[in-house]
Amino acid sequence: MITQAFQDLTIPTRGRGLYEFTTAVAQWLDRQHCRHGLITLHLQHTSASLLIQENADPDVRRDLEAFFKRLVPDGDRLFVHTMEGDDDMPAHVRTALTAVNLSLPVREGRMTLGTWQGIYLWEHRTQPHARHIALHFIGEAG
Amino acid sequence: MITQAFQDLTIPTRGRGLYEFTTAVAQWLDRQHCRHGLITLHLQHTSASLLIQENADPDVRRDLEAFFKRLVPDGDRLFVHTMEGDDDMPAHVRTALTAVNLSLPVREGRMTLGTWQGIYLWEHRTQPHARHIALHFIGEAG
Amino acid sequence: MITQAFQDLTIPTRGRGLYEFTTAVAQWLDRQHCRHGLITLHLQHTSASLLIQENADPDVRRDLEAFFKRLVPDGDRLFVHTMEGDDDMPAHVRTALTAVNLSLPVREGRMTLGTWQGIYLWEHRTQPHARHIALHFIGEAG
Numbered sequence: 001m002i003t004q005a006f007q008d009l010t011i012p013t014r015g016r017g018l019y020e021f022t023t024a025v026a027q028w029l030d031r032q033h034c035r036h037g038l039i040t041l042h043l044q045h046t047s048a049s050l051l052i053q054e055n056a057d058p059d060v061r062r063d064l065e066a067f068f069k070r071l072v073p074d075g076d077r078l079f080v081h082t083m084e085g086d087d088d089m090p091a092h093v094r095t096a097l098t099a100v101n102l103s104l105p106v107r108e109g110r111m112t113l114g115t116w117q118g119i120y121l122w123e124h125r126t127q128p129h130a131r132h133i134a135l136h137f138i139g140e141a142g
Numbered sequence: 143m144i145t146q147a148f149q150d151l152t153i154p155t156r157g158r159g160l161y162e163f164t165t166a167v168a169q170w171l172d173r174q175h176c177r178h179g180l181i182t183l184h185l186q187h188t189s190a191s192l193l194i195q196e197n198a199d200p201d202v203r204r205d206l207e208a209f210f211k212r213l214v215p216d217g218d219r220l221f222v223h224t225m226e227g228d229d230d231m232p233a234h235v236r237t238a239l240t241a242v243n244l245s246l247p248v249r250e251g252r253m254t255l256g257t258w259q260g261i262y263l264w265e266h267r268t269q270p271h272a273r274h275i276a277l278h279f280i281g282e283a284g
Numbered sequence: 285m286i287t288q289a290f291q292d293l294t295i296p297t298r299g300r301g302l303y304e305f306t307t308a309v310a311q312w313l314d315r316q317h318c319r320h321g322l323i324t325l326h327l328q329h330t331s332a333s334l335l336i337q338e339n340a341d342p343d344v345r346r347d348l349e350a351f352f353k354r355l356v357p358d359g360d361r362l363f364v365h366t367m368e369g370d371d372d373m374p375a376h377v378r379t380a381l382t383a384v385n386l387s388l389p390v391r392e393g394r395m396t397l398g399t400w401q402g403i404y405l406w407e408h409r410t411q412p413h414a415r416h417i418a419l420h421f422i423g424e425a426g
Contacts (some may be wrong), residue, residue: 040247053379063365066362096206101244107290114328120208134249136375138144140288144286146286148320186399222347232287279323
């Protein structure tokens with residue numbers, strides 16, 4: 001029988017950077033006894049992203065951050081929307097260049113992530129924030 | 143009981159720019175009496191995008207457009223595919239850098255968008271077009 | 285009645301470039317007798333992408349590749365993570381700039397792709413790889 005589950009997840013950030021939260025999602029699937037189905041994550045913000053990336057070498061996250069910092073420089077004089085800070089409009093651009101939602105098949109209670117894949121919240125603002133993610137599962141559970 | 147609903151939505155554009163259509167999607171969910179589930183939107187084009195972005199300050203959209211115009215310049219001599227115009231290949235690149243589909247949890251009949259999030263069609267061509275989006279809902283309704 | 289189907293799909297690549305596999309997905313939907321529902325594809329790697337793009341003029345793929353090669357140059361001295369080769373960190377960045385999963389409505393057994401849309405695996409590494417994709421369908425079948 002097909003059933004559904006919903007959850008709000010809050011991830012506190014300490015400013016710009018990648019925060020892995022794969023385990024929090026996996027634990028929620030466990031608690032709901034989800035077996036086979038589809039999980040969807042939606043980040044309810046416009047200045048942070050959801051990213052699936054390598055969780056082996058931390059240099060990958062450092063280099064991702066360095067690349068995006070060069071591609072979308074803080075304080076770029078191109079931008080008009082600057083009232084909320086030098087990093088605000090770059091945060092919106094980074095969000096447009098990446099994603100705020102993602103869907104993954106779940107088999108035998110586990111997300112079908114690859115061996116080196118982790119799920120990250122990518123905070124694009126320099127200040128700490130509390131970021132909210134809506135989780136949804138549809139499939140077989142119990 | 144889990145049920146499904148489908149709809150084709152057409153968004154007319156007046157050329158390059160961001161067109162919000164959050165209300166059209168919300169109204170369709172209302173008409174279908176969708177309660178709890180998952181909504182998916184798929185844009186059936188390769189030179190426009192779907193984007194979730196801030197719907198408060200219009201300068202954000204102006205700056206997004208300005209950034210992408212600089213990042214992917216029209217008439218770039220790098221491009222070979224130019225028969226359909228100076229803005230055609232840049233439109234394909236912009237589409238690759240963003241997204242053409244997105245999925246959102248629906249709770250109590252409402253999409254779980256954040257306070258400042260709106261759903262936009264991003265037209266990348268300079269000429270007006272009619273853009274088609276396939277909508278799908280799966281979940282509880284009625 | 286709502287049902288589900290799962291499949292692992294392997295796409296062999298001959299190095300960097302776009303590989304269309306729309307037909308492989310359509311044939312799987314056919315074999316499962318999928319009628320109305322939602323299909324999700326998840327690529328289990330962090331140095332390749334899933335992309336929906338134009339499948340008419342091959343120059344579009346050539347130009348996409350040329351643009352990304354210029355945007356994220358191999359051997360960029362910005363990068364620290366270089367042990368796996370000059371093209372490895374650029375591959376992670378390209379993946380972050382695009383997507384590894386996508387969801388599409390299915391109607392009357394067919395994906396709701398636009399006339400010119402094809403589904404591609406975008407290999408970002410220069411060496412050949414075997415890339416794994418998790419497929420999931422939920423909806424009416426049979």
